[in-house]
Amino acid sequence: MISCENITKVYTNGDVETVVLKSVSFQVKAGEFVAIMGPSGSGKSTLMHILGALDSPTGGTYLLDGKDVSKLTDDQLAEIRRTKIGFVFQSFNLLSRSSVLRNVMLPLVYAGVPHDRREALAASALTAAGMPKDRWHHLSNQLSGGQMQRVAIARSMVNNPSIVLADEPTGNLDSKTGEIVLGTFQKLNQQGGHTIILITHEPYVAEHADRIIQIQDGEIVHDKANSKRRQVNLSV
């Protein structure tokens, strides 16, 4: 599914070179729920951008579904994002004056999915993300934070991507709604079989995943299965 070989990323600002990632290698199999954990400045955001095809690595190879993504043009990267990747952001990034349904259908617009199929796809994504049906026609800025994030999760999955990348998805939420969002990811992973990569700096949040990759100063320092996984029971 995902295969990273010696990924490096160097930012050059004038004569100053900043090495953000030094030789990162790991694999993620289909259906895994992986947390990438590290303090701020560790390079985890840069890694997420590369995994999300928003940015290209300076060196190394990144294979997504067997395809080398590391040396594509901007428009080719956009194509990869459109078909294979779903994003969930810390600050939700919903179109505030649009309805919930419209927000979820947005990726389908760019993917060229026919009109009559969009609503059904959005509806099933919203149901899977646990969004109550009576809110589907609300404007997204009328929702609570937890609901907004669930709309964002539905949006990230509506196109059935290969991986869902969640960047600090609970960062703007209180612990209780954060728990519900993490539970939603667990449910989608366990029941829907979605591959999820969760980026966080909080060990507590990372512990909801099956596997934790710990990153520090641009290097992987730990990469092992999470033996004491925290399972959220959403029905409670």
Added chain:
Amino acid sequence: MKIIDLFNETYASLTVNKVRTGLTMLGIVIGISSVIAMVSIGQGAQAQIQTSIEGLGSNLLSILPGVVQPGRGIVSSGRGAAQTLKNEDVDLLRSIEGLAAISPESSRRFQIVAPNGNNTNTTVTGGQTSYGLVHNLIVANGSFISDADDRSISRKAVLGATVAADLFLDTDPVGQAIRVNNVTFTVIGVLQAKGAAGFSGPDDMVIVPLSTMQKILAGIDYLSTITVSVADKDQINDVRDQMISLLLVRHRVAEPDFSVISQADVLGTLSSIITTFTLFLASIAGISLLVGGIGIMNMMLTTVTERTREIGLRKAIGAQKRDITAQFLTESVMLTFVGGVAGIALGWLIATLVSQFAGIATSVSFSAVMLAFGVSATIGIVFGYYPARRAAGLNPIEALRYE
């Protein structure tokens, strides 16, 4: 991204801030409508002048005594003052090939009194039968001056429509007597109204036989004008040259002591004045259109900045550069398109109101509408392109982080 989706997105984002969208559009509406209104007023005036001048007769050449001084125009032609045109000149000119009709004329202003006591002061013109032909006059009631009237120095008069109404109100003037300069004339006809044309029109005029005018009323042997109508438009210059050379020999002068003015000269002068005026008005209106376009650009740049995160998100979920460019370009073109249509409607309304209430003829031409439309669409593309490119060029990572 499909066209229908593009329009959906555009509609959604333009309706988010309706007041701002409306105000920006207003700039275009005002610009386009003023261009349309100004051009239509100008073109209307031009068409009106053209019709009324052509109504005076077609393919006309006027010979006036004296010289039209350069830069002083046709108004101060010394007409009436110089006495260089004689009746014999007319007989000489009659031989020129290509002439349709030639009308010797002599005019003066006189006080005219009707039997009921009404009186008016107007131009009395002495003319022959050819006067009616040359000037396209139509007799509404009665008859025109005949050759016999002219030969016999008879005291008969034909009244212009305005003069007839002034003197006789609603009663029939034909057969009645009027006194011109204390000489009694019998009214034999009334002319159909033609509408004003420049400074003097055939409506406010009395026509008497030329011989009567010269021998009884004025006591002169010279003419104030010789008007010639040419059979074929292409022969006008030919005829003019022949007339000038014949008259130079006849008058035994090296430089003309007369002037030849063609209808085309008058029309050309007036048209060029109006065209200049129209251009002047339209360019002022055009400036407001330009300001409207800058308003669009300003709004689009603000929008791009405000929606940086949205652009970042759209790119993150797979929008390509051209999708973003198309979206923002469609927004600005939509603004100018809707503004342009509203502006054309408003301009047309203004033109209609102006002709209705101010009595100025207007004509909204297809070309003016197409021009305005083209200009507004171009403004949308030109002023929308830079903001759209800026949006499309944003780095998605930075755009998503933008606060």
